[in-house]
Amino acid sequence: MSTVPVPAPVRLSGPLLQDDPARVYRELRRDHGAVVPVLLDGDVPAWLVLGYRELHQITGDPVLFSRDSDLWSQWADIPDDWPLLPMIGRKQPSILYTVGARHRERAGMLTAALEAVDPSELRAHAEKFADELIDAICPKGAADLIADFAMLLPVRVLARLYGVADEDGPAMVTALNDMIDGRERALAGQSHLFTSMTSLVASRRAEPADDVVSRMLADTSGFGDEEIVQDLMVMMAAGHQPTADWIGNSLRLMLTDSRFAASLFGGRNSIAEAMNEVLWEDTPTQNVAGRWASRDTRLGGRAIRAGDMLLLGLQGANSDPQVRTDQSALTGGNGAHFSFGHGEHRCPFPAQEIAEVIARTGIEVVLDRLPDIDLAVSAESLARRPSPWLRGLTELPVTFTPTPALGGPYA
Template identity: 40%
Template sequence: MASGLVPLSVITASASLPETYRWLRETWGPVAGVELEPGVNAWLVMGHPEMLELVRNEWVFSRDARNWGDYRDGVVAPDSGLGPMMFYRPNVIGADGMEHRRLRRPLDDALAAVDQRQMRRAVERTCQDLITAFIHRGHADLVSEYAQIVPLLALAEESGLNPQEGRDLLETLAALFGSADDAQEGNRRFEEILARLIRARQANSANDVASSLVRHPDLRSDDEVLQSLVVLISAGQQTLSAWISRALWLMLTDPRFASRLRGGRLGVDEALDEVLWRDPPMTHMPARYALIDTELGGQRIARGDALILGLAAANTDPRIHTDAVEREIGNRAHLGFSAGPHQCPARTPARLIARVAVEQALHLLPRIALSIPAGTVTSIPSPWMRHLASLPVTFTPTSDTALNPSVR
């Protein structure tokens, strides 16, 4: 692979991702060399058919990071910042083949058993409680005060945690994903809260996700139950928060959607779909590792090479994408949830949570508007996501008794 590669984090932070991907395609084709950190390179898969080949052929491209040559050979340091997203973990994310199927079934079964109507009511209550806390002010940050909190509290409740435990979990995840000095302590506390929940459900089963996982015959140890909960909550919180934030930004700034607030034709579901097409929560998803020397998209892939899933790039592949946005309304053939055996298992509850969160903010905050120019909204630096750093809004101040009569 050539030297002087563009860092993946620079690509993610591009002012115009489609333009950046267009340049990369002209230079490399559908599979481009990128830099993950100094001295550590990977392949960014940008082509739609190449992406499907990558994620469906697990006998050539493994999800198990123990097959990553640069890590095995010591090129990647054990304390690398790439660790939290790319190093091996003993859970469903890091497994292939029959082992992956065994660990995936409990998640699929637990999520299929979720009562959608009950979940909707619970998410509505959560949204209303959060909005009650700031509606009297007339201004708020819909990322830190809303979009970051709704998914975790919703997932925590479905898992079997009470509201206070959900908020404790939020604090631990903030430390974990912050990758600062308290990250390891945050991870320890995060798993400790979930381990207490598992012990409680082993003693007294309930109608929740944790109980379903505890009872599932395919999970062979307490640690496998714990890791299943870790995947469900941590992955869901980050991606859902990004999805909700981007959809709110679109509804407030794009005339096609902003007009919906005044009776226009495009609504929340269309905004959610457009985000998944044009700015999916995971811009670049790690990773697959080549098990043999092979070829993909005209590039020679060596055994042990890391390949990054360019989900946003594949959605803009000119072989399957046009600039006619109206043709994509209602089209859910995007790769926002990935594809293949590791496709997101929580697509249905994720959309429910995101839709309710966006609807409630738009419905309950009178005359809501972005309080800064749309072009000045920034993202949190990351090679993987374009998560909005903040979304400051103003609205007509309202007494919180309008949402919560019990405070009278």
């Protein structure tokens, strides 16, 4: 196979993907093919993989395209204050960077801890926390559904499942956002989350309870407290922000697309369809770092060197014209998207189910409690966060008829 000449790399930072990522991915694919040379903050080189088949190849071959970040050839040039360190990981003993048999044992431990979450209790937590959040805004007749609802619901439910005190939720939201956005406060956010999870593990080690953390600590596979802390950081980050953006992006779609108008008056099938369409067309997790080539190889006509980092372009692959020949919106339960990853490092199925219950329950509560909800601004004015990793709204201002609150705080 001949190697395609490498054009000038694209800077994958700033507002590049903020306004119209679909257009950007089309142009990148047109100009560079399925594997795009990019530069991260500080002119750090990497490859962005946009091809569906190429992404399937990477995620299906964990030996050639490893999750072991120690393989990266650029570490000597990475400063200690690089803002993307929380997203890349260096010698972190978390499940994200564990490979082989040990990774499979670790994934089994996490899956078992999450599978034991009672579905009815999960939904009850999500519904009651959602009601409490709506209680705070329903008398006002106007709200920002991102700041006032979507950004608060997932972390409150996860905190209850994991054993975190409810009052620690707001600071954790701020820390998670700072860490994931990969900007100047990323390392501070990571530090806060680490401190919080370390305290939680120590508390549950001393006094176990019926929660996810206690079940992780009770596992007999021999994982230390530091490993558990790192895994909790991953689970909290992966469980909160993408779920918050899933809620926000789905509500945006339902409020701006006439196909989903019926759901605003009590329909339920449209909620599931809107949520699934978001996973195809507007997925919260746009790009993921990463995989590292364990030896020289070729991918999509590119010469990939040992130690190169490859970024998983999940949204780019979802919209690959070679598999989306009609470019239609894929609703109706088609789950062949990459929004939860693929292969042995994909998001565990119980975690996917928890995220879906939180998101769907939250949307149902919004539509039940605020039945005449409407956008307070034009759809064109809605803005996204300037992140190449996660795609979510900065705000979703709405208006509705004021109604009285249902009750007091959820205890």
